[in-house]
Amino acid sequence: MEAQYIYIGLAAAFGLFMAWGIGANDVANAMATSVGSNALTIKQAIIVAAIFEFAGAVLAGGEVTSTIRKGIVDASLLEGQEELLIYGMLAALLAAGTWLLIASSKGWPVSTTHSIVGAIVGFAAVGIGVDAVQWGKVGTIVISWVVSPLTSGIIAFLIYMSVQRLILHQDDPLTKAKRYVPIYIFFAAFTITLVTILKGLTHVGLNLNLRDSYLLAVAIAVAISLIGAYFISKIEPDKKAEKSAHFHTVERVFGVLMVITACGMAFAHGSNDVANAIGPLAAVIGTATTGSISAQSTLPVWVLVIGGGGIVIGLATYGRHVIATVGKKITQLTPSRGFAAELAAATTIVIASGTGIPISTTHTLVGAVLGVGMARGIEAIDLRVVGRILVSWVVTIPAGAFLAIIFFFIFKTVLP
Template identity: 70%
Template sequence: MAWGVGANDVANAMGTSVGSKALTIKQAIIVAAIFEFAGAFLAGGQVTSTIRKGMLDANLLSGQPELLIYGMLASLLAAGIWLLVASRAGWPVSTTHSIVGAIVGFAAVGVGIDAVQWGKVGKIAMSWVISPAIAGIIGFWLYISVQRLILNTSEPLKNAKIYVPFYIFLVGFVIALVTMFKGLKHVGLELSTTQNYIIAAVIGFIAMLIGIFAIRRLHFDPEADKDFHFTNVEKIFGVLMMFTACAMAFAHGSNDVANAVGPLAAVVSIVESGGAVAQKSAMPVWILLLGGTGIIIGLITYGHKVIATVGTGITQLTPSRGFAATLAAAVTVVVASGTGLPISTTHTLVGGVLGVGLARGMDALNMNVVRTIFLSWIVTLPAGAILSILFFFTLKGMFS
């Protein structure tokens, strides 16, 4: 399962950096591996929701702990296999939806329809449409603003020195919020929402001051042609995009990777407690290490396929376009965290890239790739469910 997470979800976070040529694939894999592993191990949390986001009623399973063990193992196998199939094909699918489909499948058929909290499942299904739509709208207008304020002007470099500091503030502000809301929520920092926003604003302001100082120190030949100025402006956006991508990788590692290995934590908890079924359980360090190692292996082996789809398959990216797409995804994560909306990081990132492509017109999008991605999203939940049901009854038949 962790292998599949690394090959698919992690690759998404770095797709824009590679597609815009801000990083090579090798560099992106190294950077993603460092930040994902750090997020999973340092901020992955000591307690995890063993029954994914409260989707199952633990009370219905208290008398049959072995069913939960079979179900969680079946879910890991099903979601992991589907993620590897999708990654090999280069489809950016959702880890969240893969494991959700798998758990719903075994619970509905193996335990009973009432065992599934269908309201929770409905909210997650809504995120299929909502998260890419929000990210797409934000990415569209972000890139439009970059075009109108900087790129499509007679003096792009001069205007970059004026407006880029405001984008730097936005990057610092959003990165801080993503890290606090998603990346550090497990480490015991008891901060209110207001405190989080104040700290993020201060970090954004400091980043803006540093940016102003750094940009003023840049000296370019005013007699140079416009292409030379464009290249230097794009380099600035490339740096901003990489900072945002690293923050997304850390937040993803701390949040989604811990959730992905949650079913294993559930099995270990049941075995160690002698059969007690709990809604939450301790997350042993060795499981976080196992998850972190698995994502790195997945990223190295299959990650390049999904990176290619997100980075070059949907639309042609430059650093400024990649910046708009990545920041749009990060803003969507912040909005979702504040409102409690369950979202998929994968869908959000793809939505951001689509929005940036649309800002350049429909012709800028590769509709064949877009159709394939949407189809893979639709298939993910039922694929996870069907595989999980097969594995559940196989395990039950072998060990009951």
């Protein structure tokens, strides 16, 4: 009996630490664009991020958590030696956490998702056996790591092209912005609400049929769009600021839109990344309490709450500084460009979350930024950094796997 508490205690500690790290570092990517473009103050950004990261984690984080928990390792091979899965998941959490610490201190742009998936595959393949890995599923995940930045890049490219064509290239961009931005708000709100309703609300006990889900999403999106339109109608041109920057007032209109997409981005981030921290934790809890892996125990909501809470704590303790620093550095992402990137990334991530695929939210956002750049929207993108992301992409998986294997054998010897 006692061993179980040790396992759960360790897993909870490691999982909380991962969640803290995600909140401290990765959330900044979701929020800094809004702060950098003055659409939100830091304080507002923290509040928005806390609410929507938590909501995303709890409402829509279940599918990805389930994939990390039991989609990668084939549990049927572990009948009778369930403790191996516990050691492995503990090792994976510790390995991913350690690798992220090493990488951050060296300044390498690594992904939490890649680390944890690499670690789980590593301990399963070496610690248990190559057959223990569900290679089909792993293949899908790895392909999604290529597809998700591409998809968000293409969406961002198309969104920004439409912004240029409909608003920025016109003689009276302000009138056009006031007309079209509420429509963009509608689409942003609709996509995110719909995926949440379709994928998220089931485990809080709400079951709607497909038609009702669409109707509800449309209703919510119209409501949000109307609220946005109200705030936009109150924006008056600032003649003095217009003199040095013609698009000053237009960008303020986009600023309203950006508040919405920032909420969406925080929500999407919470829904996908919470799994990196609590997927292994859920696996440990499930196995330790039921004594079997194959048990169809559902994911307890309180585990999602721990993950969401951990992210919020990370955000409040350390993330605010990162948001401030990053916000200052990405001034090229003005509201008109930033919303295109955020909306594209959030849409891609939320859809991935709904399908249960763990992707790198940061890489998806980077793909979106490149998409805006392709639409000639960004002044300068440093391709060396993009190259470094590709390298760390390739290095992270074996590194996570290697560390997980070491920790796995240590736990196997040390733990009861």
